Amino acid sequence: MLNNRKHFICLRIIVVCVIVSIYFNLSAAGIIYDGELKPFRVALVIGDQWDDPASYLINLPEPTGKYSGYDARPDVQGASDFHDLAVLLKSWAIPFDIIRLDQQLLDRYIFLDMHDNPVYGTIIWDVNESKNLMPSDISVITEMVTEYGTGLIAIADRITQPSIQRLLGVKYIGGWESNDPFSLTMNHFIISGLKKTFTIEPGPENHAKRQQVEVLDALTIVRQGEYPQVTVREFPSGGRSVWIGNDHNNLFTSQELRTILCRSITWTIGYNLFRTWENEIVMIMDDPGGAQNAWLKHWHYAPLSEQDIEKYLIAPLQKHKAVLNINFVPAFVNDEKKRLEPTWNQKFTDEFGLEHDNISSKRGYDKGIRLGVFEVMAHGLTHIQPDLVSDPTWYGSELEKERSEVGWYREFGDTRRGGEIPAAEQLWRMKTGMAWIKEQFGVTPLQFCAGGLGTSVSYFNNTAKLAGQAGYGWCGWETGYLGKDVVITGWKFFGTRESPLFVAALPDAHDYGLTREPEKFASIFKDYPGKRFIGINEFIGYLHAENSAKWEADGKRLTIMTEYDPHYCMDFAGNPTHWNLEISDWLLAEKGGKYSVKADGGKAEIRNSMITIPEGTGKHSITIDFTGL
Ligand SMILES: [Zn+2]
Structure with missing residues (x-):
């Protein structure tokens, strides 16, 4: 009896082992995997377009110093395709990883997990020709598309590699200028609902290069003039490839081509979840609590009172269900004591004789925050130079002398002495600004805006990069995305479906203007009828x-x-x-x-x-x- 039972258990274990081993063998051979069921993640493969070797900061490309031949000055910009693609994928909140072939080998396990299942639903191929690339085995891409069903979307002239052309079903000829309009050639998911004809945004005067290809085994769904400019192809594996042509610096100026890219992601993966911003506006006002209003003669005013804030800001905002995003300054420089103090406890008469009642202002701002019509953002810590002691010395200076130099009233670049602010000093100010605002307003700010746009730009002192490290999620106003993964400056596509429109609160983007012409504030709602004025944290949330x-x-x-x-x-x-x-x-x-x-x-x-x-x-x-x- 006992023996029989032992045998039975043993037999069951053997059966289970056989089933498990068959499953794993099949899985390893790629038989169980269904090429139509794709993961929701994009691999953005680039050449050497990313100029940050540390893979954190994505800036607009620098000018190349080359002549295009149209101008007497060097007018050729750096390649902006990688920057555009990073902004677009972030804007839509489509998950992606960047693979840079100047620092990485093209390993198949970039695209497969350790069980040989694809990691990415589609690959965006944006690899430029450059001698700086590592040796790449592009057959890995062929394997992914033809055997695993991974999608491939290739951009503009970044298709010089013969095996990429084979996957697209085209033979690349070259690129020459053309401003011919684009036209749709047939019905296809990728272009459904788009304008039948369109042009790229720089207009008829642009010098964009149109790419020419011979179509061998693909469908042409968009032409520019007579030339195929968007082609598609399908594979038995479930893999699909798309080529989107035109100039790598200009193609994404077209709303239609941006939509074609987004749709191509949907078409190659099979599904897509993304965010768009057709109807949203981010309205911003700077400066409440800023130092210069008490000291700088040409920017001199008393803060808004509680009553003014209620009447001219809160009431119209409530009426239009709108939000005003405000860059607050949390620390005030007490010149007599030569030290920082919390801004919003201050009540004093300045040397011009104006009464500053920050306590009254604060009651008004608090009320708007409670009602949800103000969003709290950070304008740094003090809006004044960190070093007020060294030559030419701000502390104790005269109103009509050093006090009146505007360079003092910037915090993240030394605009008075013509230099940068060291990284650690900036980082401390960013983090302390966040903490002091949280303490005074009860809200952690997610947007950081350097006072007077005074910033440091060298790599290690880069103000946007440091704000990303400090934990902010967006760099003001329109600088761009801040995250632990990357920082993207030079953000684009404002006021399109890719990004909300950013507008200045009337009359002058600052509380200064409101102290003079407060009734102008509400007129902005006439300029943008039907738009939704959102809190910036909504936008930041989607990006993250x-x-x-x-x-x-x-x-x-x-x-x-x-x-x-x-x-x-x-x-x-x-x-x-x-x-x-x-x-x-x-x-x-x-x-x-x-x-x-x-x-x-x-x-x-x-x-x-x-x-x-x-x-x-x-x-x-x-x-x-x-x-x-
Ligand atoms: Zn400011």
């Missing part, structure tokens, strides 16, 4: 969302996960989030044409292609069920 997805093994259910960091995504603690959910035609057809959607397990509706996720930071899920139940 960490999204991913997984398929159930039977391929019937797809779960997209969003993860909202409680710091960067603090706006979502009390507000629902809204995302564009796009499912490609081929995926829908393959899954039977129908699906239902749940958000956090509850019923969810899709309105104008947007899905709403309930409020709360942390993890959320969108489940797309193709079973037809």
Whole structure:
């Protein structure tokens, strides 16, 4: 009896072992993996376009110093394709990693996990020709597309590698100038609903290069003049490739080509979750608490009173359900004591004879914050030079002498002495500014704006880079994204579907203007009828969302996960989030044409292609069920 049982248990173990080993053998051979069920992550593969060897700071490219031939001056800008792509992917909050072939080998395990499952749903190929690249085995890309079903989207003239051309089904000829308009040639998911003809934004005077290819085994869906400029191709593996042509410096100035890129991501992966900003405005006002209003003769005024703030700011903002984003200064330089003090406890008469009642101002600002019409942002710590002692010395100086030099009233670049502010000093001011604002207003600011735009620009002292390290999520006003992963300056596409429009609070972007012409503030709502004036933390939250997805093994259910960091995504603690959910035609057809959607397990509706996720930071899920139940 005992022996029989032992035998039975042994037999069961053997059976389980055999099944497990068959599963892993099949899996390793790529048979179980279904090339149509793709992960939600993009690999952005570049050449040597990233000028930060430490892979953190993404700046606008420097001018090359070369002549284009049109101008007597050197007028050739650096290649902006990588910068554009980084801004666009961040804007849409599509998860991506950057693979730089000047520092990395093209290893297949960049694209596969250790069980040989693809890590990326699609690869954006933006590899320039350069002698600075590591030796690349591009057959890895061929393997991913033709065997694992990974998508490939190639940009402009970054297709000089023969195996990339083979994957696209085109032969590259070269690029020559053309300002011909683009036209759609057929119906295709990638271009559905777009304008039938369009041009790139620099207009008819631009010198953009149109690429010429011979189409061998691809469909042309967009032409520029007679020349194919967007082509697509499908593989039995489930892999799909797209080439988007035109000039690598100019193509993304076109809304249509930006949309074509976003759609190409959807088409190659099969689905997409992204954010757009067609109707949103971020309105900003600087300076409450700034040092110069008490000392600088030409920028001299008493702060707004509680009553003024209520009447001229809070009331119109409430009426238009709008938010004003305010850059506050939390520390005040007490000249007599030669030390910092909290700004918002101050009540004094300045040397010009003006009464400064910051306590009254603070009551007004607090009220707007409580009502949700003001968003608190950081304008540094003091809005004045860190070193007020060294020559030519600000402390104790005369109103009509050193006091009246505007260079004193900047904090992150030494605009008085013509230098930079060291990194550690800046970092301390950024972190202390954040802490003092939190203490005084009860809110952690996520946007950092250097006073008077005085900044340091060398790599180690770079003000935007340091603000990213200090934990801010956006660099003001329009500088760009700050994160632990990367910092992107020179942000673009404001006022398009890719990014909200940023506008200055009337009349002059500062509380100074409001002290003179307060009634002008509300007229901004006439200039932008129907727009939604949002708090900047809403925008910052989306930029910092960490999204991913997984398929159930039977391929019937797809779960997209969003993860909202409680710091960067603090706006979502009390507000629902809204995302564009796009499912490609081929995926829908393959899954039977129908699906239902749940958000956090509850019923969810899709309105104008947007899905709403309930409020709360942390993890959320969108489940797309193709079973037809
Ligand atoms: Zn300022």
